[in-house]
Amino acid sequence: DADVTQTPRNRITKTGKRIMLECSQTKGHDRMYWYRQDPGLGLRLIYYSFDVKDINKGEISDGYSVSRQAQAKFSLSLESAIPNQTALYFCATSDLQVGSTDTQYFGPGTRLTVL
Amino acid sequence: DQQVKQNSPSLSVQEGRISILNCDYTNSMFDYFLWYKKYPAEGPTFLISISSIKDKNEDGRFTVFLNKSAKHLSLHIVPSQPGDSAVYFCAASLVDSNYQLIWGAGTKLIIKP
Numbered sequence: 001d002a003d004v005t006q007t008p009r010n011r012i013t014k015t016g017k018r019i020m021l022e023c024s025q026t027k028g029h030d031r032m033y034w035y036r037q038d039p040g041l042g043l044r045l046i047y048y049s050f051d052v053k054d055i056n057k058g059e060i061s062d063g064y065s066v067s068r069q070a071q072a073k074f075s076l077s078l079e080s081a082i083p084n085q086t087a088l089y090f091c092a093t094s095d096l097q098v099g100s101t102d103t104q105y106f107g108p109g110t111r112l113t114v115l
Numbered sequence: 116d117q118q119v120k121q122n123s124p125s126l127s128v129q130e131g132r133i134s135i136l137n138c139d140y141t142n143s144m145f146d147y148f149l150w151y152k153k154y155p156a157e158g159p160t161f162l163i164s165i166s167s168i169k170d171k172n173e174d175g176r177f178t179v180f181l182n183k184s185a186k187h188l189s190l191h192i193v194p195s196q197p198g199d200s201a202v203y204f205c206a207a208s209l210v211d212s213n214y215q216l217i218w219g220a221g222t223k224l225i226i227k228p
Contacts, residue, residue: 004158042119042204042218043159050213058215090158101147101166102214106158 003027004107006091012113019078021110023091031094032074033104034058034066036087043090049074081114088112118142119207121219129227134192136222138205141186145207149216150179150190153202162203163190192224200226 004025013019023032030051035043035058045058047066055066063085065077078085088111092104120139128134138148146167151159165172165179165188172179178191192199205219 040124040220042121042206042220043216044218045215048215092158096214101149101164101208102216103149103161103164104216106160108156108158 004091004093004105006089006107006110008110009108010111012115013081014115015082017081017114019081019112021076021089021091021112023074023076023107025072025074025091025093025105025107027093027095027105028071029093029095029105030071031096031102031104032068033092033094034064034074034076035090035092036060036085037090037109038087046076046089078112078114081112083114086112086114117219119205119217119219121203121205121222123222124220125223125225127225127227128195130197131194134190134195134199134224134226136190136192136203136205136224138188138190138219139186140188140207142207142209142217143183143186144209144211145217146210147208147214148179148181148188149206149208150177151204151206153204153221159204195224195226197226197228200224 033048034046049068091107094104149164150162153159181188202221204221206216208214
């Protein structure tokens with residue numbers, strides 16, 4: 001079984017609709033992240049959470065919200081989807097080790113299309 | 116303002132030869148640099164990293180070189196194999212920013228048989 005799962009894998013929706021993307025992990029990591037990827041661009045951080053009570057905005061949080069329901073679950077919501085939110089969305093987890101960097105483990109991604 | 120740049124969108128290499136992927140950065144305060152590999156329809160997977168206090172790190176066929184004076188790092192794959200065909204992302208982290216990763220745009224590596 002995959003360590004980081006994302007649902008749905010693909011979603012087509014219309015402008016103005018509310019959408020929720022879900023992420024679950026079995027790695028036991030405290031840190032979780034949401035990224036989006038657009039063609040020709042690297043991954044850009046939307047939100048991140050270092051534990052259940054800690055939520056932080058990333059580089060591009062406008063138009064998005066998140067909920068950390070448990071250590072293993074981190075969901076991303078688009079309150080009112082717009083076409084420029086069409087992108088590939090990735091969830092990631094990490095477990096920062098002392099003396100090392102924050103190696104992140106990614107889910108398979110959700111391809112979201114907003115018409 | 117792109118802090119991490121991968122200027123080659125794609126690279127084609129013959130199987131068995133060396134693949135060299137390049138990455139430039141602007142922030143001299145980055146603490147770690149990482150390379151990730153991504154296949155279609157999958158999430159990125161961690162490949163190799165290097166601390167800013169080192170100039171080389173090796174793991175099997177993969178070696179990362181860091182040139183701090185030039186603010187440049189490169190990933191060498193020797194020998195290149197068909198399964199290496201993927202998109203490679205360079206990323207950098209800052210301890211002062213809780214190790215948030217700043218990503219390059221990626222380079223698509225194609226290994227020709």
